[in-house]
Amino acid sequence: MHPVIRLVNRNLTISLNKGFLIWQVIFPLIYIFVAGFAYTALIDFVPLGNKMLDYPAYIASGMIGFNIMNSTLVSGIIIWNDRRHGMFEQILVGPFTRAHYILSNVYTIGIIGLISAALITAVGYPLFFKSIEFNLLTIPLLVFASVVGSILFGSIASIISTRLKSSEGFNVVINTVFLFFAFVSTAFYPAEGTPEPLSTAFYFNPLTYLVDVVRAGIFGNFNALLAIEILVLAMLSLILFVIATKLLAKLEL
Amino acid sequence: MSCIVANSLSKSYGQIIAVDGIDLSVNSGKIFGFLGPNGAGKTTTIKLLTTLIPPTRGTINILGTDATQHPLEVRKKIGVVLQQPSYEPTLSVEKSLEKYGMMWNVERKTRKDRVEELLSSFNLEEIRNIKNEDLSIGQRRRVQVAREFMHDMKLLFLDEPTVGLDPSARRGLLDFIKKKVKEGLTVFFTTHILNEAEYICDEIAIINKGKIIAIDTPEKLKNKFGKEKTIKIHIQETHTILSNLLLGIKDYELDFNSGTNITIRSNYSEEVLLKILQILTANNIQIEDLSVVPTSLEEIFLTVVKNSNASSN
Numbered sequence: 001m002h003p004v005i006r007l008v009n010r011n012l013t014i015s016l017n018k019g020f021l022i023w024q025v026i027f028p029l030i031y032i033f034v035a036g037f038a039y040t041a042l043i044d045f046v047p048l049g050n051k052m053l054d055y056p057a058y059i060a061s062g063m064i065g066f067n068i069m070n071s072t073l074v075s076g077i078i079i080w081n082d083r084r085h086g087m088f089e090q091i092l093v094g095p096f097t098r099a100h101y102i103l104s105n106v107y108t109i110g111i112i113g114l115i116s117a118a119l120i121t122a123v124g125y126p127l128f129f130k131s132i133e134f135n136l137l138t139i140p141l142l143v144f145a146s147v148v149g150s151i152l153f154g155s156i157a158s159i160i161s162t163r164l165k166s167s168e169g170f171n172v173v174i175n176t177v178f179l180f181f182a183f184v185s186t187a188f189y190p191a192e193g194t195p196e197p198l199s200t201a202f203y204f205n206p207l208t209y210l211v212d213v214v215r216a217g218i219f220g221n222f223n224a225l226l227a228i229e230i231l232v233l234a235m236l237s238l239i240l241f242v243i244a245t246k247l248l249a250k251l252e253l
Numbered sequence: 254m255s256c257i258v259a260n261s262l263s264k265s266y267g268q269i270i271a272v273d274g275i276d277l278s279v280n281s282g283k284i285f286g287f288l289g290p291n292g293a294g295k296t297t298t299i300k301l302l303t304t305l306i307p308p309t310r311g312t313i314n315i316l317g318t319d320a321t322q323h324p325l326e327v328r329k330k331i332g333v334v335l336q337q338p339s340y341e342p343t344l345s346v347e348k349s350l351e352k353y354g355m356m357w358n359v360e361r362k363t364r365k366d367r368v369e370e371l372l373s374s375f376n377l378e379e380i381r382n383i384k385n386e387d388l389s390i391g392q393r394r395r396v397q398v399a400r401e402f403m404h405d406m407k408l409l410f411l412d413e414p415t416v417g418l419d420p421s422a423r424r425g426l427l428d429f430i431k432k433k434v435k436e437g438l439t440v441f442f443t444t445h446i447l448n449e450a451e452y453i454c455d456e457i458a459i460i461n462k463g464k465i466i467a468i469d470t471p472e473k474l475k476n477k478f479g480k481e482k483t484i485k486i487h488i489q490e491t492h493t494i495l496s497n498l499l500l501g502i503k504d505y506e507l508d509f510n511s512g513t514n515i516t517i518r519s520n521y522s523e524e525v526l527l528k529i530l531q532i533l534t535a536n537n538i539q540i541e542d543l544s545v546v547p548t549s550l551e552e553i554f555l556t557v558v559k560n561s562n563a564s565s566n
Contacts, residue, residue: 006356013352014341086339093303093333094356097325253305 003096007104008111011078015112021119024071028063028120032127035059035188046190049221051131060124061218062187064117065211068146069181071116072109072154073174079105079248080161080170089253102248105158106151106241113150117142117214133220141217144230148237149210153181155240162247181207209233255314256281256408256439257302262311263463264297271297273463274311279456281407284430284440286454288447290558294463295443296336299412302441303333316407332401336412336443340393342386346377349385350400357404367403374429375399376422391417398426408439415449427453447551457550459557466561471550478553482522486515486529487542498532513541 001009036056045052053061082088091101156177164170182188184198185207191199202208209229216226257279264272272294279285289295300306302313304324313320315327341349347368354364372378375395385393394417401409411430415423423446430440431453444450450457451471458468467474491512492498499515502525517525533540 001358006358010352010356013348014343017343081342085342086335086337087341089305089335089337090333090339091356093305093328093331093335095325095329095358253300 003100004104004107007091007096007100008107011104011108012111014081015078015108016115020071024067024116025119025123027070028067029123031066031188032056032060032063032124036127043189047192048215048219049223051219051221053128053131053219057128057131058190059188060120060127061215062211063124064120064218065145065149065207065214066182066185066187067116067120068113068149068210068214069153069207070178071112072150073157073178077157077161077174078108079158080164083161083165083251084167088251092253098249102245105248106154109150109154110147113154114143114146117146121218128218131219133218135220137222138217138220141213141230145210145213145217145233148233151241152206152210152233152237155237155244158244159240159247162244162251181205185211187211206233206236209236254281255279256316257285257441258312258314259302260312262298262301262313263309264294264301264306265309270463272301272308275460275463275465277458277465277468279439279441281439282434282437283455284434284442284453286450286457287441287443287460288445288450288457288554289443289460293460295460296412298460299333299335299410299441299443303331303410304328330407332404332406332409334398334401334409334411334414336416338390338393339397340385343384345382345384346388346396347372347381349396350403353400354403359404364403371399371402374425376425391419391422394418395422395426402433406438408441409433411440411442413444414442415444415446423449447549447554451550459554461558461561462565464561467557474550474553474557475548478556482517482519482548483546483552484517484522484526485542485544485546486517486526486533486540488513488515488533489539489541492536492538494536495538498536499529502528502532 033056036059039059040055043055043058045054046058047053048058079088082091088101092098157174160170160173160177164173184201185205186202187207191202191208194202209232212226212229213233216222255278257277259275259277261274261276262272263270263274275294275298287295287298297306301308302315302320304320304327307321316330318326318330320327341352344352350368350371351364354367359367372381375398377392377395377399380388380392385396388396394414398411398414409430415426418426427449430438430442434440442450442454454471456468456470457474458465460466467478469477488495493512495512503519515529517529519525530540532538
């Protein structure tokens with residue numbers, strides 16, 4: 001078995017435990033079925049291209065992107081946990097190189113992102129199946145969003161993991177980053193209708209781009225902005241991936 | 254055949270020289286002890302030899318392979334138990350052994366058999382289903398050392414492997430290592446517990462301030478540096494005039510708390526003993542006990558390091 005695959009096996013074993021999988025399903029379920037229906041009184045329908053989506057369908061599709069971010073932030077913590085529990089050095093005195101380690105993290109993050117997206121798509125399907133438009137364009141968009149989104153947020157978590165040593169600092173930074181990404185985005189509510197500074201801030205958040213691409217992949221709403229969002233996501237994930245890789249390669253032992 | 258050959262090996266961190274031009278040669282099928290005070294360069298040396306960090310200067314050859322040119326090839330043939338604890342917190346003892354074997358590409362059937370063997374050899378059967386994060390420090394250390402035997406290796410580096418272990422676990426580990434060495438393994442072993450080194454090592458190197466200051470078998474080190482002997486005399490009663498009586502005699506200590514213990518430390522301890530016995534007899538001072546403390550590796554170590562510090566000052 002190739003060293004990278006062996007490391008991915010190990011990473012998935014330590015990441016995909018029962019608690020993680022249940023949390024990946026329960027947390028979005030609460031948002032979709034509790035917040036989704038509770039906020040219907042405030043947000044009736046959301047315009048999306050030539051469709052009018054009911055709010056539960058809107059939030060269910062947003063939760064796919066949210067869950068990709070959530071799960072890959074968690075899996076990006078693998079590096080921090082490995083440093084904390086001595087496994088980073090232990091792996092590097094084994095039959096592996098740093099490149100193997102970095103690649104295995106990327107693949108792990110991508111797999112977890114795909115699993116999370118699939119889980120939430122399955123859970124949220126009853127809410128948005130009426131408006132679904134799957135075709136040769138939309139399915140690749142969904143795969144693109146899952147993989148690129150995973151790499152983007154996984155790289156952010158990896159960068160944070162290499163920079164911080166204390167548990168307190170790490171938890172504060174990760175939670176602050178998580179909160180900003182989660183709530184200053186179009187995952188839960190549309191940008192239109194929000195105050196100007198906030199709607200501008202939405203578009204400084206990569207999660208906004210991710211959920212917009214996911215929604216385009218589910219509902220088929222293509223526009224000029226979508227092409228820009230795809231490009232921005234791809235560029236950002238590449239830049240962050242390179243930064244994360246360089247930081248990992250230079251991590252002192 | 255030499256398993257480890259290092260020539261002029263050095264490692265600097267800016268102005269700090271952690272390892273300063275050491276030469277090492279470790280033969281196959283031996284247990285090589287590497288001793289030194291805190292901060293002497295032991296762990297840095299192990300990190301260099303295991304390719305975890307590159308040297309600033311010098312060459313390293315491990316099992317016939319240039320470690321600086323082909324580090325991955327070297328790592329495929331060695332095992333390493335680092336000083337720092339390493340464990341998978343959420344995995345059970347059994348699962349973490351099994352996963353580690355998988356990481357080393359050990360076949361499934363072999364993995365299963367080895368897990369059972371190691372659980373038994375390291376007394377881990379009762380805790381096999383407990384998660385590593387719920388174990389004590391000593392238990393985790395046993396798991397960490399046991400884990401390294403999941404894969405085949407010709408050379409094993411152990412950096413203070415017995416830290417946190419109780420005496421029986423410590424002895425069990427040392428005996429396991431001895432057994433594996435008889436089967437062909439070579440071991441490079443660092444420890445602070447000198448009677449461990451005395452018990453297990455075929456050859457010992459002592460490092461201080463980044464330089465090797467002594468290297469030989471334990472017996473030869475004792476013969477070379479262990480001329481000083483320790484003799485203890487316990488007398489029956491306190492005599493206030495004792496210190497006056499022994500004036501002019503060098504190389505002895507009187508324990509003033511009890512006033513009844515005289516300790517002689519000297520390269521000429523027999524002569525000093527004779528003089529003290531003559532004085533005690535002449536003054537009718539009764540001797541209750543007389544004992545000779547054999548020279549220990551700890552004393553050799555302290556002597557060698559002290560001489561090294563003195564000469565470098």
